[in-house]
Amino acid sequence: METTSISELTALWGRVLKRLEDALDKQVYETFFKDSYIHSIDGKTINVVVNSKLAAQIIPANYWQQVGDALADCSQTDYSVRYVTKDDVASGTQITPAKPAFFSDSYIKPEYTFDNFVVGESNRDAYQASLIISQNPGKLYNPVLIYGNSGLGKTHLLHAIGNTIKLKFPKYRVLYVHAQDFLNEYVKFVSGDKEGISLVDWFRDSVDVLLVDDVQFLANKKSTEETFFSIYNSFYTHSKQVVITCDQHPSKLNGLDERLKSRFIQGLPLSIEQPEEETCEKILKMRIEANGLNVDDFDPEVITFLAKTFRKNVRELEGALDRLLFFAVQRAHTERITIEIAKSAVMPLLDVKESLGTLTAERIIDTVAEYYNLPSYQITGKIRTSQIALARHIAMYLIRVKLDLPFGRIGAIFGGKDHATVINGVNKVENSLKTDKGLQKAISDLDKRLK
Numbered sequence: 001m002e003t004t005s006i007s008e009l010t011a012l013w014g015r016v017l018k019r020l021e022d023a024l025d026k027q028v029y030e031t032f033f034k035d036s037y038i039h040s041i042d043g044k045t046i047n048v049v050v051n052s053k054l055a056a057q058i059i060p061a062n063y064w065q066q067v068g069d070a071l072a073d074c075s076q077t078d079y080s081v082r083y084v085t086k087d088d089v090a091s092g093t094q095i096t097p098a099k100p101a102f103f104s105d106s107y108i109k110p111e112y113t114f115d116n117f118v119v120g121e122s123n124r125d126a127y128q129a130s131l132i133i134s135q136n137p138g139k140l141y142n143p144v145l146i147y148g149n150s151g152l153g154k155t156h157l158l159h160a161i162g163n164t165i166k167l168k169f170p171k172y173r174v175l176y177v178h179a180q181d182f183l184n185e186y187v188k189f190v191s192g193d194k195e196g197i198s199l200v201d202w203f204r205d206s207v208d209v210l211l212v213d214d215v216q217f218l219a220n221k222k223s224t225e226e227t228f229f230s231i232y233n234s235f236y237t238h239s240k241q242v243v244i245t246c247d248q249h250p251s252k253l254n255g256l257d258e259r260l261k262s263r264f265i266q267g268l269p270l271s272i273e274q275p276e277e278e279t280c281e282k283i284l285k286m287r288i289e290a291n292g293l294n295v296d297d298f299d300p301e302v303i304t305f306l307a308k309t310f311r312k313n314v315r316e317l318e319g320a321l322d323r324l325l326f327f328a329v330q331r332a333h334t335e336r337i338t339i340e341i342a343k344s345a346v347m348p349l350l351d352v353k354e355s356l357g358t359l360t361a362e363r364i365i366d367t368v369a370e371y372y373n374l375p376s377y378q379i380t381g382k383i384r385t386s387q388i389a390l391a392r393h394i395a396m397y398l399i400r401v402k403l404d405l406p407f408g409r410i411g412a413i414f415g416g417k418d419h420a421t422v423i424n425g426v427n428k429v430e431n432s433l434k435t436d437k438g439l440q441k442a443i444s445d446l447d448k449r450l451k
């Protein structure tokens with residue numbers, strides 16, 4: 001975990017000191033380390049105030065290893081430490097003042113770009129505005145607000161803007177921040193030692209392009225909203241680009257300060273709608289190829305089926321595809337991805353009510369029993385002849401795959417078997433499926449019966 005806010009760092013240093021106290025000679029510890037504290041952070045460098053000029057020289061020369069080990073153990077991050085004295089801090093020459101944590105590293109994700117954003121009617125306005133903004137930050141459209149339901153690509157566009165600006169204007173300091181992180185940091189910042197700078201000043205001096213995700217999180221947080229309002233205004237007056245996203249049109253946002261609301265509406269509100277089926281198909285194809293697979297190995301109905309079924313939310317669409325890919329690799333072992341495979345793979349994701357009839361563990365057990373000419377109670381019972389054991393394992397496997405039940409619960413259905421027994425059964429089927437043609441046929445027949 002990366003620990004970056006001052007209050008977190010202070011706690012971190014406390015833990016480091018504890019370790020040093022154990023690791024070092026008592027006198028050394030008390031002389032050099034005891035009342036040291038964290039002053040600030042610069043990227044990955046922590047500025048630690050020690051009690052004398054000598055300590056500032058001795059520690060890095062002699063105890064760097066102990067400090068480094070303790071720090072790495074406590075933080076899992078490769079911080080380096082700069083030792084300074086109170087005088088250095090007062091003269092302000094060596095170190096920079098405390099910063100809000102969200103700028104110590106930029107959170108822009110390189111994987112979200114314009115290249116891998118599929119454009120359709122549903123998102124064209126938002127896409128085009130984002131593209132133009134990236135070419136001329138602060139000039140044409142400012143501020144801009146992108147709104148729409150969850151999973152439709154708002155965050156993706158924000159990052160794409162950030163990535164493009166960073167590439168095209170390397171000098172611009174671009175900050176992506178989720179509103180929730182802004183809130184958290186705001187709270188820490190006002191309660192902590194802020195070295196006399198206000199958050200508004202800090203933003204004015206340190207950020208050129210501000211990308212704020214999910215501003216609905218600011219609703220009902222009065223003082224944070226006020227600060228945000230000032231930051232927003234300062235960017236606006238200085239023609240610095242601001243892009244924000246929201247899960248709905250700001251006029252509908254309850255609990256948001258009216259001034260902020262009207263500011264947001266004055267900006268350019270652009271909606272992202274649910275994608276067309278065609279857009280979804282393109283997204284699927286792009287993602288299949290990005291996974292190193294060939295779209296031609298998928299029956300066209302598979303793509304249509306997924307696009308139709310999961311149109312509401314691209315995140316879910318991607319989740320369904322990932323599941324199918326996983327399933328295809330793990331279980332089906334077939335070159336061709338058919339609609340049957342696709343349906344069984346995503347079955348657990350479908351709302352049972354609106355899908356293919358209710359599939360329950362009982363129905364699976366009954367179907368398997370019928371297929372093998374056995375009474376159902378033997379499937380869930382204890383007899384271990386090979387035929388019955390096979391049927392039992394197949395039933396466990398199908399329940400696991402189709403209903404996604406935890407192993408322990410499956411065990412309970414099978415007369416209180418423990419979860420290791422279930423895992424063992426499911427694994428047996430998975431392994432045999434790789435080579436056993438008869439078993440492959442049985443599973444595929446059962447699949448059809450369970451539709």
Ligand code: ADP
Nearest residue numbers: 116117118150151152153154155156283314315
């Ligand atoms: P939101 O922020 O609106 O909730 P995200 O931007 O997080 O949605 O998008 C959810 C997922 O869907 C992300 O993985 C994103 O890359 C993907 N996605 C959404 N829209 C598109 C699109 N038009 N083209 C490609 N991927 C998309």
Ligand code: MG
Nearest residue numbers: 154155156213
């Ligand atoms: Mg988002």
